[in-house]
Amino acid sequence: MKLSRSFYQQSTLDVARQLLGKYLIRKHPDGTTVGKIVETEAYVGPEDKACHASRGRTARTEIMFGPSGHAYVYLVYGFHHMLNIVTEAVDFPAAVLIRAVEPVQGIELMRTRRKTEQRHNLASGPGKLCHAFAIDRALNGDDVCGGTLYLEDRGEAASKVVTTPRIGVDYAGPWKLKPWRFLIKDNEFVSKP
DNA sequence: CAAGAGATCATCT
DNA sequence: GATGATCTCTTGA
Numbered sequence: 001m002k003l004s005r006s007f008y009q010q011s012t013l014d015v016a017r018q019l020l021g022k023y024l025i026r027k028h029p030d031g032t033t034v035g036k037i038v039e040t041e042a043y044v045g046p047e048d049k050a051c052h053a054s055r056g057r058t059a060r061t062e063i064m065f066g067p068s069g070h071a072y073v074y075l076v077y078g079f080h081h082m083l084n085i086v087t088e089a090v091d092f093p094a095a096v097l098i099r100a101v102e103p104v105q106g107i108e109l110m111r112t113r114r115k116t117e118q119r120h121n122l123a124s125g126p127g128k129l130c131h132a133f134a135i136d137r138a139l140n141g142d143d144v145c146g147g148t149l150y151l152e153d154r155g156e157a158a159s160k161v162v163t164t165p166r167i168g169v170d171y172a173g174p175w176k177l178k179p180w181r182f183l184i185k186d187n188e189f190v191s192k193p
Numbered sequence: 194c195a196a197g198a199g200a201t202c203a204t205c206t
Numbered sequence: 207g208a209t210g211a212t213c214t215c216t217t218g219a
Contacts, residue, residue, distance in 0.1 A: 041211070050211070060204060078201030080212045097211060127212045137203095168211055191212095 003151045008068035008144075012087045012094040016042040016182050019085075019151070021158030024101055026133045027148050031109045033133050035101030035123055036156075039183040039190045041166050043084070044094045050172035053093030063141050064093040071149060073130070073140040080127030081136050085144055085151075099126045099167075099181070102189040125191040160185035167191070 003022065008015060019040050026033045043051040052074075053061040063072045064086055072084040072095050084095040101123045103110055110122045110132040123129040130136070135149070144150050163179040170176055183190045 043211075052211080055205080058205075074211090075201095075203060076210055077212055078203080078210090082211060084211085099211085125212070131213095166211070171210085 001153050002145070003153060005067075005069040005145050008085060008087050009089065010087070012042045012044045012096060013180065015085070015087045016040045016096045016180070017161060018158075019096060019098070020161055020182055020184050021156045023104065023152040023154055024098065024133070025150055025152055026135065028134050030134070031106050033106035033109055034104045035129070035133070036104055037098060037101050037151075038187045039098075039100035039181070041097040041099055041182070042094070042180040043097060044180070046093060047175075048172075048178075049175040050166060050169040050178075051093065051095075057093075061093060064095050065091055066141075069143060069145050071139050071142045071144055073135060073137055075137065076127075081130035082126050083130055083133075083135050083139075097126060098129060100124045100183075100189055100191045101129055102187065103132070120188050124189050158184055 019037050022037050024035050046054055048054055053064045057065055067090050068087050070086045072086055073081055075081055083098045086095050088094045103119055103122045114122050114132050123132045142149055162183055162185045164181045165177055166181045
């Protein structure tokens, strides 16, 4: 069952937690890739110094101020794309970063793109995930309630969930301490334990 | 195995 | 002109 827009309108922390155990589906001319989400992070509102939108409303962050259920994709460090899903109401900037998935379908395609044999290394990190799923800035602003990139509930409850501070946001002062990273306990496909 | 450096560019000052 | 919501490879024990 495809997740509808109302799912993404909930509070960002709820969305981030509930996304664990859901499936990410990416349709592409080369084939379809599917992965189970095992790790997410929440970026919430104009106050959150780790959230790009805390710098104000700009051309780049505009998408986060828009309606929920859209993809926010951007490039970091000149190499890696990050995939976020916009949440909450219009004019409130918030999003959930998808940090890692467990490869389920289209694994050969992911191997070709990633040039690695190891299944646990195909999508265990935000940059790797985007590479394996062929996600780049062309998808920025795409509606994830559409048919190319979307999420599904396949009836699995994310059992044991663990929270930790977010990764790579040391510059965010007190905000870096917020336990807004969510991951499935003991899952071998997360980016780091 | 842990730690460190380098890669490379869109975006904002 | 500085700086990342990262990854991979190299180094040294």
